[in-house]
Amino acid sequence: MFKQTTAVTLLNLRSIPQRWGMSLATVLSIALVVGVLLGFMAMASGFRATLDGAGSDDVVIMLRGGAMTEMNSTVSRDEVRLLEAAPGIAASAGGDPLISSELYVVADGLRRASQTRANIALRGISPSGPQLRAQFALVDGRMFEPGAGELVVGQSVQREFDGFGLGETVRLGNNNWTVVGVFSTGGSVFDSEVWTDLGVVQNLYQRGSGVQTVRARLTSPEAITPLRDYVANEPRLNLEVLSERDYFARSAGGTTNLIMVLGWPLAIAMAIGALAGAWNAMYASVDARTRELATLRAIGFGGFPAFIAALAESFVLALVGGLAGVAATWLLFDGITASTLGSGFTQIVFSFAVTPDAALQGVVLAVIVGLLGGFVPALRAARIPLLAVHAS
Amino acid sequence: MNDATLIRKNLFRKRLRAILLVVSILIAFLIYGVLAAMQNAFSMGTVGAAQERLVTVNRINFTVALPYAYWDRVRQVDGVDIVAPASWFGGYFQEPQNFVQSFAVDPESYIAAYPELVFEADERANFLEGRTCAAVGRALANQYEWTVGERIPLMSNIWQRQDGTQAWELDICAIFDDADGTYPTNYLMLHYEYFNEGLSFGRDSFHWMTVVTEDASRNDQVSQAIDALFANSPAETSTTTEAAFNEAFMEQFGNIGLILTWVIGAAFATILMIVGTTMVMAVNERTREIAVLKTLGFTAPRIFRMVLGEALLLSFIGGLIGLGLAAGAATLASGAMAGVLPPFGLSLTNTLTAVAFMLALGLLTGVLPAWKAMQVRIADALGKI
Structure with a gap:
């Protein structure tokens, strides 16, 4: 057979x-x-x-309760101060809490392939912002100086959009910026962003002292529970605490x-x-x-x-x-x-x-x-x- | 027995094979129909855009607000007929997942700028009157089964009220339709005044203005005049035609048209190969019969027409059933995606294109076998027993 x-x-x-x-x-x-x-x-x-790739378990992102995305969130300066003293947040080598207040605005970029304008994210970050992104590396150039109209751009932005070469001057909104560095976060969503100093964005976009989100590194992924409890029990805080992984999965x-x-x-x-x-x-x-x-x-x-x-x-x-x-x-x-x-x-x-x-x-x-x-x-x-x- | 009967009999002599071919053709046209209908939904805003409508947004980006005072200043620009300001509301109903496309508008000017929106006369008057009134598009009203007279809390994921909540209580005063089905009705409008006075931040500003010019030929001049008005101010503007604005917005989702073209192309390439090779084979099997027909006095052109007719018949049977199913499927899909996309269906253009495809498919798959059939030589075919 x-x-x-x-x-x-x-x-x-x-x-x-x-x-x-x-x-x-x-x-x-x-x-x-x-x-x-x-x-x-x-x-x-x-x-x-x-x-x-962008979401890590030991980084939390805090948004206004009910805001589904960063864009719609607002966090006041007072709330940020309270969070700086919150439990469960890791400290940097210098002893400061690893926390970054961030403000994210939308700007227009010119797409290389189609020559059409498309939205890109301009994010103002605190000095510890880069340390909160796993795999962050400066590929070229240097970081922006606080207070200056300088940008570091993600690799994907540089690839997909025109005019973000190192040393070039770009017009975003009503302001001119100089590209001083290129960074990579290993192909994650942050590579599609352009970063600068928080204060500069607050200033140029008339946002006062408010920010949209606060990111912080936890001492361990489990430390999210005490942090959540702290936020829930503090009446001056109306925030949602999410691990970055959950936020991006959503x-x-x-x-x-x-x-x-x-x-x-x-x-x-x-x-x-x-x-x-x-x-x-x-x-x-x-x-x-x-x-x-x-x-x-x-x-x-x-x-x-x-x-x-x-x-x-x-x-x-x-x-x-x-x-x-x-x-x-x-x-x-x-x-x-x-x-x-x-x-x-x-x-x-x-x-x-x-x-x-x-x-x-x-x-x-x-x-x-x-x-x-x-x-x-x-x-x-x-x-x-x-x-x-x-x-x- | 006339030629038509012969063609039909020939096609279905191997019934299973014919059915299989019909199924594969049907599938290709089903895919075409559903995707074309969806593409209509994506391009709806571009098609429905009126010639003399312009959109003015903040030059930085359309998510950045403009000061309230701009409304009056633009109204005074020469050549401008109507100016309708509006704000994103970012609404949702009960759960954040139930996204409700909603804008805060100045009702009077907005309705004037969009004459294609059809209202019942009394509902329209009520909507213009009532401060807490909302006008809901038919598609949206159907989705949430809202009726006139209902009171709903609409939450915003962007804005906050002074009391810390995010809900605006709205009375549904009117449900509007669209005059000719080219403009989506899957959104809701509320009174700008009511929205603005509740805000805890971002007051006295709006996100865009629809500007209706007196004549489409003055569009360029008017848009330049508006942008010049605010040049070098903290909030510079960018004014484009509505069609260009909608197109740029859809463009941001990626090149949907290209993806759909690829998929439809792949589907048709598949059936073209399947049907084409099968037809060639079917005619090869019949070489002797064709020789007999020729012996009986059938001319070569007549045989050519008959084989081609068979391919066309097959293509049209499969194509028409597929298109019919697609029309049904598009209606179902449209219902299922009511929250995401405006209602869509097959347009006349789609139907005509599909018929053209059927014709092309029939001809492409039929010509080669028909030619071969015509070339059959009686002596060769009958001699090779």
């Missing part, structure tokens, strides 16, 4: 080139299905990775869900189309070999090997299609950058990421299409009535 099966299967696979038209159509259509699915998944996981949710909600049904609809194609191709393959299969049966081969052989052919075509789809998506999309509007109403630059997990799901989908598409034709191959065929 095993020998028979192997023999018929090999016979089948070796004769694929004779039916190259249909076979190629099957392979390509499955490759396209996998390509579409992976394209969407790469977009979603790239976007998620950008936000996940803002990433909507967009990634939207992408996936669009991606999967599309891929499934296309898979049904490709299924019909694979089914057809396998029927053609079985039909073309009706005589051959009947002859095999006549000389003593069983129906089962014919069934397995047809299924194997379909499986191989689907697998090749799936792998081709993965390879093409990876070559075309992996690493390309795109940007979209984030929850803060500013552009978030992210790179498409074809993850191994997504690639696996794509190949599995391809194989499912192949097996389902091959099943009925394979049954038919197993049941070819000997006499009917040879009588004709």
Whole structure:
């Protein structure tokens, strides 16, 4: 039985080139299905990775209660003073609490690719701001001087937008700024921002002494509980305390869900189309070999090997299609950058990421299409009535 | 038996194969229909924008406010007919997830600037009268099942009231429609006065002005005059046509059109290959029959037409069913995404494009087999027994 099966299967696979038209159509259509699915998944996981990379467990972000995003939050100078004395916050080498008051405003930048204007985030930070971002590194130049109209720009901003070269003067809002440094936070969302001194932003944007958010490093991730208790029990504080990871997970949710909600049904609809194609191709393959299969049966081969052989052919075509789809998506999309509007109403630059997990799901989908598409034709191959065929 | 019957019989001689092909064509047109309908939703603001409407925002960015006094100053610019100021409200209903697109507007000027909004006469009067009144778009009202006369607390995720709360109590005084379906009705308007007097910060400012010019040909001149008025002030302005403003805003989400084009392209490439190869094969199988038809006196052009007709029939059966399903699916999807996107459906242009695609698909997949069928030589075909 095993020998028979192997023999018929090999016979089948070796004769694929004779039916190259249909076979190629099957392979390509499955490759396209996998390509579409992976394209969407790469977009979603790239976007998620950008936000996940930004969120750490031992950094908290404090916003006005009810404000869903930084943009809508306000924190007064008095509240910041109270927070500086709050429990659970780590201290720097010099003994000061590692806390950064931040003010985030939206400015216009010129997108390099499309030459259209898009929102970018200009963030005023306290001196300890950079220390609150994991993987922060100054790639080029120096930090801004407090009080000066100087900027450090994220790597993604420099890549996606025009005019942010080191030493260049940029006009944001009504003011001219000099770019004095370029920083990286390892591809996280902060790379899509432009930073300067908090005081300068407060001043130029007439925000008085108020800020929007306060970030602080905790002594440990567990220290968030005493900090929360402190904030809850202090009537002068009306703030929500979130770990940075939770904050970003919340803002990433909507967009990634939207992408996936669009991606999967599309891929499934296309898979049904490709299924019909694979089914057809396998029927053609079985039909073309009706005589051959009947002859095999006549000389003593069983129906089962014919069934397995047809299924194997379909499986191989689907697998090749799936792998081709993965390879093409990876070559075309992996690493390309795109940007979209984030929850803060500013552009978030992210790179498409074809993850191994997504690639696996794509190949599995391809194989499912192949097996389902091959099943009925394979049954038919197993049941070819000997006499009917040879009588004709 | 006429040619049409023959074509039909030929197509469905292998019923399962025909059904499979119809299914794959149907899917491609379903995908096309739903995506095209969604794209309509995204471009709605651009299509619905009136020629003589301009939008003035803060030059820094449209999220940065302008002083209240600008309203009066812009009204005095030569060539300006109506100026309607508005503010983002950032509303949500009960839960922060239930986002409600809402603006605080000056009702009189706003309604004048957007004549395509259709009101019941009495509701319109009530809305203009009542300080705490809100006018709700039909799509939004349907989503939350709000009716005229209801009182709702609308929370803001941007603003705070002097008493520390974030809720504005609103009476729903009017539900408005859109005259020709090109402008979204998924938002809510409240009185600027009522909104402004409750604010704990950011008072006496607004986020944008819709400026209606006396004539579209004066747009350039008017927008330059407005921006010149505030040049070198702390709040400089940027004035563009409404269409340009909406387009720039949608552009910020990324190139949605390009993504949709890629997906639709992939779907059609798939069926083109499947249907094309199957048709070639189907005709190959029939070589002998075709030779018989020729022997019976069928001319080569007639055979060409018949095979092409078969491909076209297949394409139209699958395409029309797919398009029908897409119209249904778009309605469902539109309902499900009522909060995110304005209501959408297939437009006439989409339908015509789809029919053109069906024709093209039928021709592309039919021409090669039809040509081969026409070339069949009786002696060769019948001789190769």
